[in-house]
Amino acid sequence: MTHRYAGFLALGLAAICAAAVPSLPVAAEEDPYRVLGEKEAFGVPGEMMTQYLLAQVAQAEKAWKEAYEARKTPEAVQEYQRRLKAEFVNRIGGFPEPTPLNPQVAGTLQRRGYRVEKIIFESQPKHFVTAALFLPDADRYPPPYPGVLVPCGHSNEAKAYPSYAGYAALLATNGLAALVFDPIDQGERHQWQDPDGKFTLWGVAAHNMVGKGCILLGWNTARYEIWDAMRAVDYLQARPEIIPDKIGCSGISGGGTQTAYLMALDSRIHTAAPGCYICGLFGRLLKTIGPQDAEQNIFGQLAWGMDHADYCMMRAPQPTLLLTATRDFFDIEDAWASFRMAKRLYGRLGYPERMELAETDEQHGFTKQLREASVRWMLRWLAGRDEAIFEPEDLDVPNVADLQCTPQGEVMLLPGARSAYDLNRDQAAKLAEQRAKMWRETPREALLKQIAELAGMRPLQDLPEPKVEPRGELERPGYRVQKLVFHVEEGVVLPALLFVPQGTPSGKVLYVHEQGKAAEAAPGGAVESLVREGKIVLAVDLRGTGETQRSGQRYFVPEYHGPEGEDFYVAYLLGRSYVGMRAEDLMICARRLRDSQPPQGAAPDLIAVGQLGIPALHAATVNPDLFGRVTLIRPFVSWTNAVELGVNKLPLVGTVHGALAVYDLPDLAALLGDRLQTVDPRDAMGRPVQE
Incomplete structure (x- = not known):
């Protein structure tokens, strides 16, 4: 089944071609793009999301125990039973x-x-x-x-x-x-x-x-x-x-x-x-x-x-x-x-x-x-x-x-x-019919509010300003690479590379890759192609990717459910969405890039590769003024397609509970219009689809 995104904008051909074919990852011990140490204040980078989520579990446990101890009378027990049964169903x-x-x-x-x-x-x-x-x-x-x-x-x-x-x-x-x-x-x-x-x-x-x-x-x-x-x-x-x-x-x-x-x-x-x-x-x-x-x-x-x-x-x-x-x-x-x-x-x-x-x-x-x-x-x-x-x-x-x-x-x-x-x-199919009617009759702002609520995205003004910590610098012919750590919330950091060209920059790009910021950071890669065009590029490991991705999560077969299945389900038990959390990471980084790099106040373009196209699409749709052009490379085209296929390879972290009652990915794409470009879109089995 073919799904089309509305609208396309030109991107430098060299950047697209380079981005569409990822370079080989560099061995960790030789990786010049590594920003974090083997152990940080929050712990081991690869365990960051696990520990972050378990800390939230501990907070929920405290509230749960307090509610239990307050449940003393038959009337209180009956009300608790009624509430939990209704919520469960x-x-x-x-x-x-x-x-x-x-x-x-x-x-x-x-x-x-x-x-x-x-x-x-x-x-x-x-x-x-x-x-x-x-x-x-x-x-x-x-x-x-x-x-x-x-x-x-x-x-x-x-x-x-x-x-x-x-x-x-x-x-x-x-x-x-x-x-x-x-x-x-x-x-x-x-x-x-x-x-x-x-x-x-x-x-x-x-x-x-x-x-x-x-x-x-x-x-x-x-x-x-x-x-x-x-x-x-x-x-x-x-x-x-x-x-x-x-x-x-x-x-x-x-x-x-x-x-x-x-x-x-x-x-x-x-x-x-x-x-x-x-x-x-x-x-x-x-x-x-x-x-x-x-x-x-x-x-x-x-x-x-x-x-x-x-x-x-x-x-x-x-x-x-x-x-x-x-x-x-x-x-x-x-x-x-x-x-x-x-x-x-x-x-x-x-x-x-x-x-x-x-x-x-x-x-x-x-x-x-x-x-x-x-x-x-x-x-x-x-x-x-x-x-x-x-x-x-x-x-x-x-x-x-x-x-x-x-x-x-x-x-x-x-x-x-x-x-x-x-x-x-x-x-x-039933939800698709209901959705079409809802989208015809519901104002855009009301739709965006529902999308943000389902994905668990807070308004931009409610997101804290990150503490940005420098961690060194690399010199390259014609540009330099700053190593940065974005402290976005307690227990969560985003290691990043800021590529700054010599001379007056022609624009800004926020770049995220499912394999991490280093995937295209080498000379000759997609990021360098953008820098050679005079653009400042911020390549970021969104939470749970790159340096902070935990390996060894095998219970939920990574080939079919992605490498973060266990952490996903802890978040799911907490009512949290990885799509929403990563969309917020993008919003925080885009705001910082907009406000801290020349030209001041100009919205950065956004490029997302692979499964990160899903949170990127959410961030850009809900915050249209925060981003310029949006380019998705090898994105999944539709959630409905995953349901239709049955067996599929959509990563668990690319799902939002109950989303299809309100929207699908093509709905978000349509809202972006001709600001959105897709390169090599994929179905839910990861196979190329015809545009």
């Missing part, structure tokens, strides 16, 4: 209207002590969910039964993973029904089919890919998972064998996440036991292994006060058991800290016994002791039976083939099947 984009489930029984199994029905239902039209309903032996346990929902963790076998199917079997052999279902991108529900027809994208990687499109829509991967689970409860309650007001939920790992969300938001969950998940974003998680996949990060949740303990407190005083493991990578001390906060609040409501914790000396997983603990908890609160049940060695557990619901093992091969990517595309 809003931040994941709300839920769709319920539609017919159209359930099918795809087959049955008779096992020792229970039977299984293989179920397919539609959580949304043609968005198929595969599940297995485990029902107790009716001769031993006459119906109706309490029903327990079993969300699955990140295993590709999903509902047929031995410990998940085994847990369902243990419930059924003890008189409780269990519905274990496949989440998207696991089991029979892989959402992305490769061009060769294979289904290779699954689990965490797949959730992150779906999640990137969701961010732009103002949604979250969690929206799909929670809604699937809510519709699964609808299905359970519709079964005549199930007692509709005796519904439990228990899952481990990713299933623990789903359990935590569902128990917090759906009052039909009478009894809950989330496992190997509840710890603390305000605790050690973000400081150690970092944020997890897309559905585990709700936009702004730390800013408005929702940590793991809150998932328990939002449902107080309903019975809740935390299933934990001593040697889990989800920190056991943080699990206990969250438990204690929740138990204290349950006590304030008069029900301290309804909040408990089970710890087993194991690693991460739905181990035997945790399965037993969960079944005992469900029996106590759903069936009124306080029994120390144990899992027999010969428990009859079905395998993957036994539990296959679809003819070919994939829901996307069913007639008319619709994937999460399809549903994202539907929403993008």
Whole structure:
């Protein structure tokens, strides 16, 4: 799909050609363009953004704890629960209207002590969910039964993973029904089919890919998972064998996440036991292994006060058991800290016994002791039976083939099947129609205000003047290079190179490159071409680029999500946008360049290479008087294109939560008109597009 930017202006041909083909980076130990030392007052340059964001997390934690301690009365707790539930639902984009489930029984199994029905239902039209309903032996346990929902963790076998199917079997052999279902991108529900027809994208990687499109829509991967689970409860309650007001939920790992969300938001969950998940974003998680996949990060949740303990407190005083493991990578001390906060609040409501914790000396997983603990908890609160049940060695557990619901093992091969990517595309198309109407009817200034608010950009007059610290100088034939450090806010510095030609300058340029300021700083590079034209050039490392980019962030695959995925999601949890933060960096630097270099007061031109075209476009559109000409080299052309493609290489730091409800990148480009030039624009896979 081709997208066009409105308007083009000529730029020196030599500069364009040089900029379009980046020079090879210089080895760090030989880099004459390095400005920062190995350690600065704020710490190691490559860890700057991590430490900056963690400091903001610490500030949010202080406010969160103060609010918790002030929550003393049942009325205060109820108001807190109402507020957090509403905010949670809003931040994941709300839920769709319920539609017919159209359930099918795809087959049955008779096992020792229970039977299984293989179920397919539609959580949304043609968005198929595969599940297995485990029902107790009716001769031993006459119906109706309490029903327990079993969300699955990140295993590709999903509902047929031995410990998940085994847990369902243990419930059924003890008189409780269990519905274990496949989440998207696991089991029979892989959402992305490769061009060769294979289904290779699954689990965490797949959730992150779906999640990137969701961010732009103002949604979250969690929206799909929670809604699937809510519709699964609808299905359970519709079964005549199930007692509709005796519904439990228990899952481990990713299933623990789903359990935590569902128990917090759906009052039909009478009894809950989330496992190997509840710890603390305000605790050690973000400081150690970092944020997890897309559905585990709700936009702004730390800013408005929702940590793991809150998932328990939002449902107080309903019975809740935390299933934990001593040697889990989800920190056991943080699990206990969250438990204690929740138990204290349950006590304030008069029900301290309804909040408990089970710890087993194991690693991460739905181990035997945790399965037993969960079944005992469900029996106590759903069936009124306080029994120390144990899992027999010969428990009859079905395998993957036994539990296959679809003819070919994939829901996307069913007639008319619709994937999460399809549903994202539907929403993008709907928003495009709404956007077009809004842009026709809304004054320009009102649009710019909404854009700035969504991206998190403050007005220029509210941005502090930076302290600019000189760090040395290089002499070149015909010009000199000053090394500078811009101190833009506490804990954030922007290393920069100021190229000053001999004689009277003909203009000014602010230059930013996704590979850092040094990418085109060498003799013969794009920056020198501009300086030879008589222009003063300020080349800057925006925050998290160049010298301050943290390496080794591999959890969110850099090839598809960019090199800053973990830091991005910490910012996301705080409700911060990298686009907005970097746009503010550009605004601060442009103002300084305008006011401090001749000709005084003249607005500098702006050149941005690669992914930095996105914050550059925001800075220039919202502040049209601050910049002259704007040139974007290899820019991404459209956010909608990323949603349409599904699998894409748009960097996470190039997204703004909910932006497509108000604007897309071509909308910003149109506002700049003929002041904007693009060179070699790219689609969301990084492929050249025709202009």
